[in-house]
Amino acid sequence: xxxxxxxxxxxxxxxxxxxxxxxxxxxxxxxxxxxxxxxxxxxxxxxxxxxxxxxxxxxxxxxxxxxxxxxxxxxxxxxxxxxxxxxxxxxxxxxxxxxxxxxxxxxxxxxxxxxxxxxxxxxxxxxxxxxxxxxxxxxxxxxxxxxxxxxxxxxxxxxxxxxxxxxxxxxxxxxxxxxxxxxxxxxxxxxxxxxxxxxxxxxxxxxxxxxxxxxxxxxxxxxxxxxxxxxxxxxxxxxxxxxxxxxxxxxxxxxxxxxxxxxxxxxxxxxxxxxxxxxxxxxxxxxxxxxxxxxxxxxxxxxxxxxxxxxxxxxxxxxxxxx
Amino acid sequence: xxxxxxxxxxxxxxxxxxxxxxxxxxxxxxxxxxxxxxxxxxxxxxxxxxxxxxxxxxxxxxxxxxxxxxxxxxxxxxxxxxxxxxxxxxxxxxxxxxxxxxxxxxxxxxxxxxxxxxxxxxxxxxxxxxxxxxxxxxxxxxxxxxxxxxxxxxxxxxxxxxxxxxxxxxxxxxxxxxxxxxxxxxxxxxxxxxxxxxxxxxxxxxxxxxxxxxxxxxxxxxxxxxxxxxxxxxxxxxxxxxxxxxxxxxxxxxxxxxxxxxxxxxxxxxxxxxxxxxxxxxxxxxxxxxxxxxxxxxxxxxxxxxxxxxxxxxxxxxxxxxxxxxxxxxxxxxxxxxxxxxxxxxxxxxxxxxxxxxxxxxxxxxxxxxxxxxxxxxxxxxxxxxxxxxxxxxxxxxxxxxxxxxxxxxxxxxxxxxxxxxxxxxxxxxxxxxxxxxxxxxxxxxxxxxxxxxxxxxxxxxxxxxxxxxxxxxxxxxxxxxxxxxxxxxxxxxxxxxxxxxxxxxxxxxxxxxxxxxxxx
Numbered sequence: 154x155x156x157x158x159x160x161x162x163x164x165x166x167x168x169x170x171x172x173x174x175x176x177x178x179x180x181x182x183x184x185x186x187x188x189x190x191x192x193x194x195x196x197x198x199x200x201x202x203x204x205x206x207x208x209x210x211x212x213x214x215x216x217x218x219x220x221x222x223x224x225x226x227x228x229x230x231x232x233x234x235x236x237x238x239x240x241x242x243x244x245x246x247x248x249x250x251x252x253x254x255x256x257x258x259x260x261x262x263x264x265x266x267x268x269x270x271x272x273x274x275x276x277x278x279x280x281x282x283x284x285x286x287x288x289x290x291x292x293x294x295x296x297x298x299x300x301x302x303x304x305x306x307x308x309x310x311x312x313x314x315x316x317x318x319x320x321x322x323x324x325x326x327x328x329x330x331x332x333x334x335x336x337x338x339x340x341x342x343x344x345x346x347x348x349x350x351x352x353x354x355x356x357x358x359x360x361x362x363x364x365x366x367x368x369x370x371x372x373x374x375x376x377x378x379x380x381x382x383x384x385x386x387x388x389x390x391x392x393x394x395x396x397x398x399x400x401x402x403x404x405x406x407x408x409x410x411x412x413x414x415x416x417x418x419x420x421x422x423x424x425x426x427x428x429x430x431x432x433x434x435x436x437x438x439x440x441x442x443x444x445x446x447x448x449x450x451x452x453x454x455x456x457x458x459x460x461x462x463x464x465x466x467x468x469x470x471x472x473x474x475x476x
Numbered sequence: 477x478x479x480x481x482x483x484x485x486x487x488x489x490x491x492x493x494x495x496x497x498x499x500x501x502x503x504x505x506x507x508x509x510x511x512x513x514x515x516x517x518x519x520x521x522x523x524x525x526x527x528x529x530x531x532x533x534x535x536x537x538x539x540x541x542x543x544x545x546x547x548x549x550x551x552x553x554x555x556x557x558x559x560x561x562x563x564x565x566x567x568x569x570x571x572x573x574x575x576x577x578x579x580x581x582x583x584x585x586x587x588x589x590x591x592x593x594x595x596x597x598x599x600x601x602x603x604x605x606x607x608x609x610x611x612x613x614x615x616x617x618x619x620x621x622x623x624x625x626x627x628x629x630x631x632x633x634x635x636x637x638x639x640x641x642x643x644x645x646x647x648x649x650x651x652x653x654x655x656x657x658x659x660x661x662x663x664x665x666x667x668x669x670x671x672x673x674x675x676x677x678x679x680x681x682x683x684x685x686x687x688x689x690x691x692x693x694x695x696x697x698x699x700x701x702x703x704x705x706x707x708x709x710x711x712x713x714x715x716x717x718x719x720x721x722x723x724x725x726x727x728x729x730x731x732x733x734x735x736x737x738x739x740x741x742x743x744x745x746x747x748x749x750x751x752x753x754x755x756x757x758x759x760x761x762x763x764x765x766x767x768x769x770x771x772x773x774x775x776x777x778x779x780x781x782x783x784x785x786x787x788x789x790x791x792x793x794x795x796x797x798x799x800x801x802x803x804x805x806x807x808x809x810x811x812x813x814x815x816x817x818x819x820x821x822x823x824x825x826x827x828x829x830x831x832x833x834x835x836x837x838x839x840x841x842x843x844x845x846x847x848x849x850x851x852x853x854x855x856x857x858x859x860x861x862x863x864x865x866x867x868x869x870x871x872x873x874x875x876x877x878x879x880x881x882x883x884x885x886x887x888x889x890x891x892x893x894x895x896x897x898x899x900x901x902x903x904x905x906x907x908x909x910x911x912x913x914x915x916x917x918x919x920x921x922x923x924x925x926x927x928x929x930x931x932x933x934x935x936x937x938x939x940x941x942x943x944x945x946x947x948x949x950x951x952x953x954x955x956x957x958x959x960x961x962x963x964x965x966x967x968x969x970x971x972x973x974x975x976x977x978x979x980x981x982x983x984x985x986x987x988x989x990x991x992x993x994x995x996x997x
Contacts, residue, residue: 215570216591216592217570217572217574217588217591217593218569218572218821237940242977242978243943311743311745326744328747328748328957331747331959418747419953420950422946437563437566437567438566440569440570
């Protein structure tokens with residue numbers, strides 16, 4: 154009797170008490186899936202997590218030829234370089250520029266690939282659709298230096314196309330690449346031109362999964378194209394939009410440093426100098442490795458906070474989130 | 477059997493071929509020693525530079541180093557872009573994966589020496605006895621004053637070959653003669669000349685520029701005419717000039733640039749043009765006067781012949797000055813050049829020994845002559861008066877050098893190594909008369925040279941204040957491009973105010989302290 158009771162009790166024992174066994178059981182059950190994921194995990198471990206140890210140089214006074222362990226610790230309990238960054242006279246200018254460039258990027262360019270995807274989705278002719286897609290993808294494949302070189306040529310004050318058109322209307326030539334007030338518009342516009350076509354791929358993929366019966370039902374209910382777009386297409390890709398927006402928010406303190414380095418000059422530092430370019434100057438040109446690492450670490454931490462915050466907000470408001 | 481025989485024959489033939497035709501490494505190293513491979517990064521080093529139009533052709537020194545010194549130089553990178561190479565080396569030092577030898581601009585070595593990655597030369601002078609012999613006592617002393625790092629040591633195997641005034645005013649003589657113009661000798665005359673040229677040729681951009689970042693090069697053209705001194709006591713005013721961009725002379729120069737740009741004498745896109753755009757101005761015969769090396773006169777001529785067949789560019793024997801009542805500065809003659817080899821702490825053992833032997837050989841008259849002139853009987857002869865006579869094919873200072881199709885580029889010989897042969901220098905000065913003309917002209921004087929030494933702490937403080945150079949460059953462009961008017965006192969005050977906010981006073985004080993300490997003031 155006692156044994157039977159014991160047996161029944163064991164059988165009915167709540168599952169969570171056996172979590173170790175459950176876990177092991179789960180791993181064993183999904184071992185082939187685990188094996189599939191393992192190379193990727195190892196890759197991330199070796200190339201993304203292990204190198205994080207190198208961030209320690211932000212807390213040291215590291216110089217060329219030293220080892221990570223051999224470099225002496227920085228003053229102020231290792232926070233010397235972090236303090237120094239916030240004492241830099243233009244620190245708030247570069248933070249402002251970084252945030253504004255990204256904010257303008259979101260406001261002016263985030264929605265463009267979505268619109269393009271929605272309009273391409275409306276095209277009936279497959280040939281026409283594919284042709285348009287190919288044409289708008291192409292700028293993405295132009296190398297950055299080449300693209301910036303094209304910008305300089307097009308915007309040249311002497312024989313640039315834009316200034317020649319302006320001259321027809323009697324407007325004096327504008328030296329776009331050297332005026333700080335023009336830097337952001339040129340940066341954002343060229344980014345849209347180059348990236349919008351490529352960016353719409355993921356939305357097109359999401360739209361291709363929408364059940365055609367929904368559109369048929371909408372037609373029967375009298376919905377026109379715009380209404381179909383608004384009530385069917387857009388909501389269908391909303392989860393994708395939100396995920397991408399969250400990821401985009403996680404790069405609020407990042408910026409296309411390479412492109413800015415190619416585009417900017419001392420005359421445009423007022424609006425063009427961002428954390429990335431400052432970091433490049435200090436770290437690569439002045440060889441202040443520890444200081445640059447500290448600035449980069451601050452940047453990454455703020456990015457991470459933005460990402461977490463955006464994810465939380467999205468979860469609260471739209472129930473969509475990365476995790 | 478027949479088949480077996482054929483296979484054996486083929487196999488043997490392949491073995492022989494592999495050992496002869498496909499063998500790399502050239503001749504046997506001396507004494508049957510194994511070749512050592514030394515990694516090098518270079519900005520155009522004589523040690524590895526492939527001469528001539530065939531880029532895969534090995535340089536003379538590379539071949540000789542292998543055949544006679546047992547060194548196979550492994551070129552990691554060679555780039556003409558100084559900034560790119562500097563940045564790359566900084567990255568390599570951070571990773572710990574840097575080359576054993578670097579051949580680059582000496583002024584960067586101080587920073588790297590501070591990081592402890594370079595080998596100072598003092599510890600090897602006993603193994604390179606000929607190095608000290610190529611310097612007189614005065615030159616050796618000057619070398620230390622100008623080039624020693626913070627710890628007082630030298631880190632570059634600097635070459636002893638006198639850097640004389642190198643750039644001069646060159647102009648399109650045929651056009652000047654047609655317009656009844658003389659080459660100007662004052663900045664006011666230059667403006668007048670440019671005005672006439674522009675009037676006669678409205679599409680022209682009479683003042684030439686060429687390379688990337690020419691906006692800064694124009695600055696370099698006029699610092700001597702305006703007698704702009706920096707980081708020393710100005711001989712004209714007696715005041716200490718810590719930041720030359722905050723002086724009245726600098727303001728005068730900015731007003732001048734402002735006028736040149738406003739009147740259309742300079743390309744409007746100068747601040748963003750790259751070399752191809754600037755060179756196109758030459759090729760389209762838009763330019764008439766320039767400040768550059770004398771053989772650029774040939775270069776400009778060759779480019780413009782397609783548009784103006786009878787064009788002739790010449791070198792002026794006069795400098796241009798902004799202050800006719802004073803002498804005009806020219807580049808002071810120094811016994812060293814500015815580019816040199818340095819050895820990193822990666823170079824050890826046998827490799828180090830062989831490299832030192834190579835350097836030592838280059839300091840002998842024989843080695844120096846071979847570097848600068850080549851082999852006697854092959855590249856030059858000596859006449860009965862003992863005067864060097866290069867064969868015409870190798871006379872790179874001839875009248876039409878830098879011709880784009882010049883066959884002499886096949887075997888270019890103009891890179892002295894560590895030491896310059898006295899015979900070479902005598903010949904060089906004979907072939908290139910302009911430095912002597914400029915130096916002997918009583919209207920000119922050499923720019924005073926000073927080498928104040930900073931402490932490590934001062935260097936660090938100046939690095940923290942580096943934002944001031946961003947400001948000076950920003951405003952330099954604003955003045956040049958007419959975005960701000962340097963004639964306006966309010967604007968000039970605003971500019972100085974921004975410099976002060978960026979730490980002008982502190983920079984001046986640090987530099988003054990360093991100067992006074994170095995020169996015992």
